[in-house]
Structures are given as structure tokens and as C-alpha cells.
Amino acid sequence: DIQMTQSPSSLSAFVGDRVTITCRASQSIDNFLNWYQQRPGKAPRLLIYGASTLQTGVPLRFSGSGSGTDFTLTISSLQPEDIATYYCQQSDGTLWTFGQGTKVEIK
Amino acid sequence: QVTLKESGPALVKPTQTLTLTCTLSGFSLRTTGVRVSWIRQPPGKALEWLGRIDWDDDKFYSTSLKTRLTISKDTSKNQVVLTLTNMDPADTATYYCAHILGGTADAFDIWGQGTMVTVSS
Numbered sequence: 638d639i640q641m642t643q644s645p646s647s648l649s650a651f652v653g654d655r656v657t658i659t660c661r662a663s664q665s666i667d668n669f670l671n672w673y674q675q676r677p678g679k680a681p682r683l684l685i686y687g688a689s690t691l692q693t694g695v696p697l698r699f700s701g702s703g704s705g706t707d708f709t710l711t712i713s714s715l716q717p718e719d720i721a722t723y724y725c726q727q728s729d730g731t732l733w734t735f736g737q738g739t740k741v742e743i744k
Numbered sequence: 745q746v747t748l749k750e751s752g753p754a755l756v757k758p759t760q761t762l763t764l765t766c767t768l769s770g771f772s773l774r775t776t777g778v779r780v781s782w783i784r785q786p787p788g789k790a791l792e793w794l795g796r797i798d799w800d801d802d803k804f805y806s807t808s809l810k811t812r813l814t815i816s817k818d819t820s821k822n823q824v825v826l827t828l829t830n831m832d833p834a835d836t837a838t839y840y841c842a843h844i845l846g847g848t849a850d851a852f853d854i855w856g857q858g859t860m861v862t863v864s865s
Contacts, residue, residue, distance in 0.1 A: 638807050671851040673791075680840060680858055681791065686851035724791055728850030731804040733781075735791040 639663050639727050643736035649744045656712040658739045660725035665705045669729040672701055672710045675738075676721045684723075685710065717743060746770035748780070748841050748856035755862050756831050766824040766841030766856060773799050773817050773824065779844040780824045781852060782815060784837040792837075796844065797824055833863045 640663040650656050660670065668688040673681040683692045685701035688708055698713040712719055720743055725736040752764035764782075771778060781796040795805040797815045805813050814827040824841060838860045842852035 669850060671849070673852070675791075680855040681852070682855075683845070683851050683853045686845060686849040686853075690849070692851075692853065726791075726793070726851070732807060733793045733796075733850070735783075735793060737790045 638732050639666060639729060639734055641725055641727055641734050641736035643723075643725055643739050645739060646737065647740040647742070649742045650715050651744045652715055652717060654715045656715050656719075656741060658710045658723055658725075658741075660703075660708045660710070660736050662706045662708075662727055662729075666727045666729035668704045669727055670701075670703065670708045671726045671728060672699075673724045673726065674719075674721045675724065681724065712741075715741070715743070746843060746854050748843060748854060750839060750841055750856045750859040752839075752859055752861065754860060755864065757865050758832055758863060760831050762826070762828040762831050762835070762861060764826040764839055764841075764859060764861070766826070768822045768824065768843075771843065772819070772822055773797070774819050775799060777846050780817075781842050781844055782824075782826045783840045783842060783852070784835075785840070785858075786834075786837045794826070831863045835861070836863045837861060 642661045670688045672685040675681040689701045722738045722740045747769045749767045778799045782794040812829045816825045838858040840858045841856045843854040845851045845853040
């Protein structure tokens with residue numbers, strides 16, 4: 638199975654900061670990479686699919702990039718409502734896997 | 745409006761079989777291209793993809809659970825059913841069902857609220 642490794646596992650930043658989360662696949666997955674936000678006690682929410690396509694209704698401060706094995710989720714200006722855990726998920730082939738998550742907190 | 749809702753027991757004993765139901769609203773597994781997955785999350789831990797079922801009854805399971813897991817559909821009730829045998833305390837988790845975005849994206853665009861299952865004697 639394809640393993641997904643996220644870094645860092647947690648981060649703390651100020652409101653307004655640019656935040657970057659990385660996700661690495663154990664083998665090439667082309668652009669079959671999705672990002673989710675999970676606020677405490679809530680179901681996950683799709684942010685980005687196909688590595689860089691913003692899901693409808695997601696604020697423009699979120700963006701995704703990458704292909705092959707290395708991917709990035711960027712929040713251009715961190716807001717208080719962005720406090721959450723973020724997960725990447727690969728959808729290459731028929732066996733899908735998630736990363737271990739990155740917890741984002743406000744300083 | 746597209747929604748999914750999970751239901752089932754909150755508590756099961758070790759070695760028992762878990763059966764969860766995901767009731768679909770606003771869409772149907774009779775429709776070509778529709779796909780639904782099950783995902784779970786142990787308390788304080790990461791999401792784990794379990795498997796998926798497609799409109800044409802194709803099914804795919806995670807490697808780690810494929811010997812214990814069955815996903816089926818009841819189109820007359822517009823439901824997807826998860827069956828997990830030989831439950832263990834390590835299977836304690838919130839179980840989610842999710843609609844899979846159409847096309848080639850293969851992303852979970854709509855999620856149910858989740859149902860918490862505890863495995864304990």
C-alpha cells in the first residue's frame with residue numbers, strides 16, 4: 638500500500654501567518670492527492686482535490702500544489718477558524734490511504 | 745441536498761460482528777458513477793480508509809481489513825451496509841461514510857456525521 642507522510646505533525650502560528658504543510662507519498666501518485674480539514678468534534682471537510690483544485694466554498698487563502706510524490710497545502714493568511722487538523726489522502730488506484738494528520742494551532 | 749447518515753450500535757463485545765448502515769439522501773447508488781466509502785477514526789488518531797462500493801457493485805477494501813470487512817448496498821432502501829467481523833478493542837472508532845466526488849478526483853466531498861463504536865466486554 639502507498640504510505641503518506643505528513644510534516645510537521647503539529648504547528649503553531651500567528652493569525653495572518655503563511656502556513657505550509659507537506660505530504661509525501663511512498664511512490665508516485667501523479668496528482669491523485671486530496672486535502673481535508675477536520676475541526677475538533679466534526680467530520681472532515683474536503684478542501685482541495687486533484688492536488689490543486691479548490692473545492693466549492695473553500696476560502697481562497699487555501700491552496701495546494703505538487704505532483705508525483707511531494708505535495709503542499711498552504712494557508713496564505715492563517716485565520717482563527719483554521720484551527721484544525723489537516724489530512725492528505727491519496728487516491729491513486731483502488732487502495733486509498735490518509736496521512737497521519739497535521740494539527741494547526743494559533744500562537 | 746446530498747446527505748449521508750450512519751447508524752448502528754454504540755457498543756459491541758469483542759469477537760462480535762459489527763453492522764453499520766449508511767442511509768443516503770439526495771442521491772442514489774442506482775445512478776451510474778455514484779460511489780460511497782467507509783472511513784474510521786480511533787479516538788485521537790488519524791483517519792483510516794476502509795473500503796468503497798460503486799454503483800455497479802464493484803467493491804474495494806483496505807489491505808489490513810479485507811479478510812474481516814464486507815461492504816454491500818441495498819438499493820431499495822438507498823443504504824450502504826458495513827459488516828466487520830471479529831471485533832477487537834482496536835476497532836473502537838468513529839465510523840464515517842462518505843460520498844465520492846465524481847470524475848477522476850476520487851475525493852470524499854460529502855461526509856456523514858459519524859457514529860462512535862466502542863468495543864468492550
